[in-house]
Amino acid sequence: MQITLQTRSPSRTTLGSISFAAPSLCQSIFWRTSYTFEVLYAHLAPCITTLSGQYWGQRCVDGPISVGLFYFGEFTFTMLARFFSVMMFTPIFMITGVFVAVLGTICSHLSIKAQLSVKREMSTAKAPVLGRLGAAVSGLVSLRAYGAQEAFTKESMKRIDRYTRAASTFYNLTRWVCVRVDAMGGLFAAGLAAYLVYFKSHGASNTGFPLNMAVGFSGMILWWIQRLNELEVHGNSLERIEKYTNIEQEPNLTEGGIPPAYWPSSGKLEVENLSARYSPDGPKVLQGISFSIRAGESIGIVGRTGSGKSSLTLALLRCIFAEGRALYDGIDTSKINLDSLRSNITIIPQIPELLSGTLRQNLDPFDQYDDATLNSALRSSGLFSLHKGGDDEGRVTLDSPISTGGSNLSVGQRQVLALARAIVRGSKLLILDEATFAIDNDTDAIIQSSLRHELGPGVTVITVAHRLHTIMDADKIMVLDAGKIVESDKPGELLRDPKGKLRALVGESGDREHLFELANFQQ
C-alpha cells in the first residue's frame, strides 16, 4: 500500500510529501495527529503571535518580536513532535535522549562561564577600535597634513589586535561547544540507527521514520542549546546597559523647584562663597568666591590657564558639584529645577554643538519664531558679515543644511550661529566661554558691538576671554587665579595698579596700547 501525506500551512506552503510503504497504524496515527496539530497551530499561531507582538510591541519593536515568537513556537512544536515520535517507536532511547540533553547543557554551561568574561573583554576592546575609526575618518585631512598615518596605523593595529585576541577566543569557545553538542547529536542518531537496524528491525519504514526524526531532533537540540547560550552571552549587553542606567543621576524635577512665571526678569546675579569641585572627593577648583553683577552689566573674566574660568560658568549652571549660594534674579539657583535654570541661562561654549538638519532647525528647534526674527538674530550675531564677497553659493541662509555636530561649518561660523541662537532665546544671562576665539578680528568686532546693542536691556553678559580686547571695554573685569578672584573692578581702575594682575596680562600682550585705549586708560 502506498500512502502520500501532504501538509500545508500559511507559514510554509508545502511542508513536504512523504511516501512510504506499508505504514504501521502507529505511523498513520502519528501523521494524522501531527497534521491536525500543524493545521491548528498554523491558524492559532498568527493570532497568538500578533497578540503577544502587540503586548511586547508597546515595550519593544513589534515586528521582530512577532516574527521571533512565531518561529520560536513553530520550532519548539516541531522539535517536540520529533522527540515524541522517536519515543513512540523506541521508548528506551528516552534515557539516551535525556543523557544527551544533560551532557549538552553541561557543555554549554562550561563554555558560557568562559564566554561571558571573554564577551566582556570583547565589548571593552571594541569601543576603542570604533572610536579610532571614527577619528580617522573625521580627521583624515589632519592626519595626512601632519604625516601621522604611520603612528595612527600602529596604534589602530594595537587596538585591533586586542579586540581580535578576544574575538578569536570567543569564536573558538563557540566552536568548542558546537563540536561537542554536534558529536553528541551524531552519537545519539548513530546509536539509534544501530539499535533499530541490528536489534529491533521491523522493516524499512519503521526504521527510517524514527531515524529521520532522531536526526532532525538532535540538530534541533543543538540549535536550542546554541540559542540559549547566545541569549545568556548577549545578556552581557543588557548588563552594560543596566550599568549605564544606574549611574549617578542629576536631581529629579520637583513641584517646589518650578520658578515663578516672571522669573527671570533681569540678569542680576549675586554669588556668595561659591566653591566647586568636579567630583565629590576631588579638589576644590573654585575656592569660596563672591561677587555681584547688576542686571545688564557686561563682565569679563580673565586668568591664566587652569585658573577656574570655565569651572565658574559650569558651577553657575550646576553642572559640577558646587557649594555656596548663587542668586539669579533673586532666586537661589540650588532651589530651582535644573531644566528651569539651564533654559534661562545661555552658554556659548568654546566649540558649540550643532544638530544635523537645517540652520533654521538649529536656531529654532521648536518652531516658535518667524523668519524675520531668525534672520534678525543672524544679522545681529554677525553672520552676514562673513559674506563680504557676495558669493551666493557659499552664503549661509536659514535653509542651509547643517551636518551632525556642525562639521560642515568652520568653528568660527559655529560660534556665530550659537550666538544667534542665544539672541533668539533671549535669556537674561548670557555666558560666552572663549566664544570668539576662532573668529577673525573684524567679525569679532561686529559681534562685540552686536552683543552690546542687540541683546536688549537687563541682559547680563559674562565673557570668559583669552583675547583681552574682547573684554577691555566691559563694565567690570574679574581676574581669577587658582580658583579665587584676585582682582575685580572696572578695567581702567585695575590697569591703574602697576603691580596688578590685569596690568601684567596686558603688559604681556602684543597690542598693549590698543588695550589701554579700549579701556580708556591714560598711562
Ligand SMILES: Nc1ncnc2c1ncn2[C@@H]1O[C@H](COP(=O)(O)OP(=O)(O)OP(=O)(O)O)[C@@H](O)[C@H]1O
Ligand atoms: N573635567 C575635569 N575634571 C577634573 N578637574 C578638572 C576638569 N576640568 C578642569 N579641571 C580642573 O579645574 C581647574 C580649573 O580648570 P578650568 O577649565 O576651569 O580652567 P580655565 O581657567 O577655564 O582654563 P582654560 O583657560 O585653559 O580653559 C584646573 O585645575 C583643572 O585641572
